Amino acid sequence: MDNHLDNPLIYKSNALVEASYRLSLYEQRIVLASIAQVRRDELLTDQQLYIVSAQQIANMAGISVDRAYQHLKTAVERLFRREVTLYEAPNGKGGAKVRLTRWVQEVVYQKDQGTIALRFSQPMIPYLSQLTEQFTKFGMQDVAKMTSAHAIRLYELLCQWRDIGKREVSVEWLREAFQLEGRYERIPDLKRWVIEPAVKQVNEHSPLWCKWDQRKTGRRVSHLIFTFGEKKSVKEQKPKTRTNDQKAKGARFGIPQAVIEANARPGEDYETAALRILEEAKSK
Incomplete structure (x- = not known):
C-alpha cells in the first residue's frame, strides 16, 4: 500500500484538481479522509x-468528538447534494468533455460508532483510482491544520505544479474553479477574503512556502x-552567537530568526527576507 500510516497520501487526477466545485471545510475534510483510504x-x-x-x-480540527460528529453529519448531508x-478525462486522454456529476452516491450515519460512511459516485472513480499519469499527490497532514477550504484548494493547485514552482491563473478561471460566482466580485474583496487567507495558511501549515502577485x-x-517551493529546501545555518532557543524564536517558514537577520537586505521585513532566502536556496 502506497500510503504512510502517519501521513496518508492523497492521489487525485489533475482533472479533478482543476475541476469546478465548492466544498465547505468539513466537506473537504470528509472527501480527503476518504480519498486517503x-x-x-x-x-x-x-x-x-x-x-x-x-x-x-x-x-484534525482540534475540537471535541461530539462536536466533530455534528460537523460530520451536517457536512456529509451537504456533500451528498x-x-x-x-x-478532462482522468489521465488527460480523449477529447475534452464537460462532465457534470456528484461526489457521492450514498452516505450512511453510524451514530453509535461516531462515524459516517460514503460511497463515491461511479463517474468519480476513474479520477481517484488507477491513475497512471497526470495526477497530483500530497500528504493528508499537509492540509490537516488548515481552516480554509480555499487554502486546501490552493494547496492542491500548487502541488500540481510542484516541480515548476510557479503558477499563473486567470482571475476568471479561479472564480470558476472555486465556484465564487456572485461572491467577492471586487478584486480587493477577492484578495482579502480568498487569496490572502489561503496563501497565509499554506505558509503556516503546509510543507510549501508561497507568495503571490498580480498581472x-x-x-x-x-x-x-x-x-x-519546499520549505525543507533551505539549509539551516547555525549562527555562532545564538543559542538554539534564540535561533528558533521568531522563525519564518522554517528559517530561524538569526538566519533571516544575517541575510536580510536593507528595508526588508522578516517575511519578505525569508521568502527571498527560500527562493535563492531553491535556485542553487
Whole structure:
C-alpha cells in the first residue's frame, strides 16, 4: 500500500484538481479522509464504502468528538447534494468533455460508532483510482491544520505544479474553479477574503512556502501569479552567537530568526527576507 500510516497520501487526477466545485471545510475534510483510504494496489469500485470517524475529524480540527460528529453529519448531508464539473478525462486522454456529476452516491450515519460512511459516485472513480499519469499527490497532514477550504484548494493547485514552482491563473478561471460566482466580485474583496487567507495558511501549515502577485490586462487585474517551493529546501545555518532557543524564536517558514537577520537586505521585513532566502536556496 502506497500510503504512510502517519501521513496518508492523497492521489487525485489533475482533472479533478482543476475541476469546478465548492466544498465547505468539513466537506473537504470528509472527501480527503476518504480519498486517503483509496488503495493504489487494488481496483476501486463504486461499491467501496469509506468510513470517516468523528475522532479523525476531532484530531484534525482540534475540537471535541461530539462536536466533530455534528460537523460530520451536517457536512456529509451537504456533500451528498454537491456537484462537480470536470473538463478532462482522468489521465488527460480523449477529447475534452464537460462532465457534470456528484461526489457521492450514498452516505450512511453510524451514530453509535461516531462515524459516517460514503460511497463515491461511479463517474468519480476513474479520477481517484488507477491513475497512471497526470495526477497530483500530497500528504493528508499537509492540509490537516488548515481552516480554509480555499487554502486546501490552493494547496492542491500548487502541488500540481510542484516541480515548476510557479503558477499563473486567470482571475476568471479561479472564480470558476472555486465556484465564487456572485461572491467577492471586487478584486480587493477577492484578495482579502480568498487569496490572502489561503496563501497565509499554506505558509503556516503546509510543507510549501508561497507568495503571490498580480498581472493586469489594461487597467484590470486579469491574472494571479503564485510562486512557491519546499520549505525543507533551505539549509539551516547555525549562527555562532545564538543559542538554539534564540535561533528558533521568531522563525519564518522554517528559517530561524538569526538566519533571516544575517541575510536580510536593507528595508526588508522578516517575511519578505525569508521568502527571498527560500527562493535563492531553491535556485542553487
